[in-house]
Amino acid sequence: QVQLVESGGGLVQTGGSLSISCAASVRPFSLYTVGWFRQAPEKEREFVAAIHWSSDAAYYADSVKGRFTISRDNAKNTVHLQMNNLTPEDTAVYYCAADRLVSLSALAQGSVNTWGKGTLVTVSS
Numbered sequence: 159q160v161q162l163v164e165s166g167g168g169l170v171q172t173g174g175s176l177s178i179s180c181a182a183s184v185r186p187f188s189l190y191t192v193g194w195f196r197q198a199p200e201k202e203r204e205f206v207a208a209i210h211w212s213s214d215a216a217y218y219a220d221s222v223k224g225r226f227t228i229s230r231d232n233a234k235n236t237v238h239l240q241m242n243n244l245t246p247e248d249t250a251v252y253y254c255a256a257d258r259l260v261s262l263s264a265l266a267q268g269s270v271n272t273w274g275k276g277t278l279v280t281v282s283s
Contacts, residue, residue, distance in 0.1 A: 167277030180254030
């Protein structure tokens with residue numbers, strides 16, 4: 159069974175940067191498309207970014223494009239999300255999600271088999 163564990167959340171000021179990570183207990187990790195979603199208080203969960211299993215192509219929500227970068231390290235079974243120029247609107251619990259051999263668009267729709275428990279990112283104004 160695939161398990162995903164997020165880490166790296168915390169408190170940062172507006173305009174600051176933060177990197178969060180997702181560690182997966184699955185092999186071969188290279189066959190999994192991995193993404194990030196977030197859920198702010200009293201809001202629905204929304205897609206943030208995803209990275210493809212084979213091409214390392216990335217897909218971003220418009221709200222984070224140009225500020226966030228997703229990357230993967232298959233040797234360490236880890237995906238990172240580098241977040242720059244953060245604003246209070248980025249405050250949310252960030253969830254890692256993964257599925258085997260799926261497209262970026264499929265994962266972005268949220269039809270994913272495996273989710274992490276989330277890590278809280280708080281951006282102060």
